[in-house]
Amino acid sequence: MNSNRVADRVREIEGSGIRKFFDIAQQMEEAISLGVGEPDFVTPWSIREACIFSLEKGYTSYTSNWGLLELREMLSDKMYNEDSVYYEPEGEILITTGVSEASDLALRAILNPGDEVIIHEPSYVSYKPCTVFAGGVPVCVATEVENEFKLQAEEIEEKITEHTKAVVLNYPNNPTGATLSRKDLEEIADVVNEHDLLVISDEVYGKLTYEGKHTCFSSLNGMRDRTILLNGFSKAYAMTGWRLGYAAGNKEIIEAMMKIHQYVMMCAPITAQMAAMEALRCNDEVERMVSEYNRRRRLMVEGLREIGLSCFEPKGAFYTFPSIVSTGLTSEEFAKRLLLEEKVVVIPGSVFGACGEGFIRCAYAVSQYEIKEVLERMRRFLERHHVV
Amino acid sequence: MKEEEEEEEILKILEGNARIADKEIARMVGLKEEEVKQIISELENRGVIRKYKAVINPEKAGIETVHALIDVKVGPERDTGYDPVAERIVRFPEVKSVRLISGEYDLSVLVGGNTMREVAYFVAEKISSLEQVRNTVTHFLLKTYKENGEIYEEEEKVKRLAVTL
Numbered sequence A: 001m002n003s004n005r006v007a008d009r010v011r012e013i014e015g016s017g018i019r020k021f022f023d024i025a026q027q028m029e030e031a032i033s034l035g036v037g038e039p040d041f042v043t044p045w046s047i048r049e050a051c052i053f054s055l056e057k058g059y060t061s062y063t064s065n066w067g068l069l070e071l072r073e074m075l076s077d078k079m080y081n082e083d084s085v086y087y088e089p090e091g092e093i094l095i096t097t098g099v100s101e102a103s104d105l106a107l108r109a110i111l112n113p114g115d116e117v118i119i120h121e122p123s124y125v126s127y128k129p130c131t132v133f134a135g136g137v138p139v140c141v142a143t144e145v146e147n148e149f150k151l152q153a154e155e156i157e158e159k160i161t162e163h164t165k166a167v168v169l170n171y172p173n174n175p176t177g178a179t180l181s182r183k184d185l186e187e188i189a190d191v192v193n194e195h196d197l198l199v200i201s202d203e204v205y206g207k208l209t210y211e212g213k214h215t216c217f218s219s220l221n222g223m224r225d226r227t228i229l230l231n232g233f234s235k236a237y238a239m240t241g242w243r244l245g246y247a248a249g250n251k252e253i254i255e256a257m258m259k260i261h262q263y264v265m266m267c268a269p270i271t272a273q274m275a276a277m278e279a280l281r282c283n284d285e286v287e288r289m290v291s292e293y294n295r296r297r298r299l300m301v302e303g304l305r306e307i308g309l310s311c312f313e314p315k316g317a318f319y320t321f322p323s324i325v326s327t328g329l330t331s332e333e334f335a336k337r338l339l340l341e342e343k344v345v346v347i348p349g350s351v352f353g354a355c356g357e358g359f360i361r362c363a364y365a366v367s368q369y370e371i372k373e374v375l376e377r378m379r380r381f382l383e384r385h386h387v388v
Numbered sequence B: 001m002k003e004e005e006e007e008e009e010i011l012k013i014l015e016g017n018a019r020i021a022d023k024e025i026a027r028m029v030g031l032k033e034e035e036v037k038q039i040i041s042e043l044e045n046r047g048v049i050r051k052y053k054a055v056i057n058p059e060k061a062g063i064e065t066v067h068a069l070i071d072v073k074v075g076p077e078r079d080t081g082y083d084p085v086a087e088r089i090v091r092f093p094e095v096k097s098v099r100l101i102s103g104e105y106d107l108s109v110l111v112g113g114n115t116m117r118e119v120a121y122f123v124a125e126k127i128s129s130l131e132q133v134r135n136t137v138t139h140f141l142l143k144t145y146k147e148n149g150e151i152y153e154e155e156e157k158v159k160r161l162a163v164t165l
């Protein structure tokens, strides 16, 4: 039915046929899922405990629209110490309900109708629709496995027009697990500078790197003023359900984001903010989880290669993005058949942009035992389809 | 990874699961299987790895055992301190662990047996009667919640969504 009740802008966002597949996957009881986008760890106990304690003490109210000052102060210190960039707790840091809200605010705060946003693909699925909702125009850049899924500075340059307002960066990347080195980032920074652009840098996987430390984009020379830095607690602290993130940037933009935030969200939940302060003291727990992800990453990558899929080596986040071109199946067919025949959930790469076709996303945020079991099932599947 | 780091990583993996295949350890650490075998046998030879044991929940296994923690106050000997008495106590197979502790008492001894009576008699006859032992307090263990880093009654596993993008 095509009524005029739903706005065109919303209607035109693809609903995507993949939904049906997701519904089957969701309902299949004994399926092992590599389709997850969240840690399999429960939030570390000391964080949960701190939250319970805050509830007992009666912290159940609204907070400042900006978020608790003490939390912003701790984040300011954390960014200064870990990311080598300073933001003032007052006016330059905004606490949000996840990076999800923060990225929406960032786009809405900066886009005028028709402004273009350059988005690298394969990418997290929110950036494009949120750009459209904000009245902007997404301009996609395909990254290539040959370049280790790194966004190349000259690829940005090719897409720049007089309408280009911003570039979205997401490294470590969902869905590929790709990371950028300081040098890669500096080349991008040069282009950004030269063309007077803004960067929305989603660094929610920043703590999950396995070969070398993550470089924060806004710590690069001259980039602090041009960057809206987004980060959150979901991935590094295993806190997806708490819905907590933050944005940091120059006063003018953060204040603009805060204007929207105060009317649509008011503030992030106080329970999550109280827990987050404890999370920031839990570096050992984060390290423990990162070491475990790293073990699983190696098991998964080597295992996928052994059963005959060529697999780029991811250096961050918790995803692998192997190629399934050798099977002759599309990524959607591959995922559907694997689910029905072997009860394994993987995500077709095409969900993350057209250039994701030919790949599947396999998350390794599952136990070592499950990784072994999944690899065995996939081996059977590939043998049956005569590809190995 | 440096050599010590490799060792440490292998130990961590084995601590979590002693029955894991060498091949998998090799993958996780980024070494060849033979290299892992070599490192593990060195760790065994050096006595770093003492033993591979299962962590058993006796209650679930239906095994009736009784354990007690005994606080032992010792009159230390002039030249040799606590070691001689501790070395006598460790030899009894009923004794599962012995630790020197700070505070009011000196040794903490874990004793196991089939019945409370058996354990109580053992303490009275073999420990309290030692010449250097001044005083003991026996605490029978009623329930174990966590042992060797393993929580016995794991919390229910929360089901995550099968698909999130």
Ligand SMILES: Cc1ncc(COP(=O)(O)O)c(C=O)c1O
Pocket (backbone or CB within 6 Å): A037, A097, A098, A099, A100, A101, A124, A170, A173, A174, A202, A204, A231, A232, A233, A234, A240, A243, A244, A245, B165
């Ligand atoms: C790249 C990326 N950004 C943002 C999010 C959402 O994060 P949050 O839970 O903080 O809203 C995700 C979650 O999958 C993600 O992968």
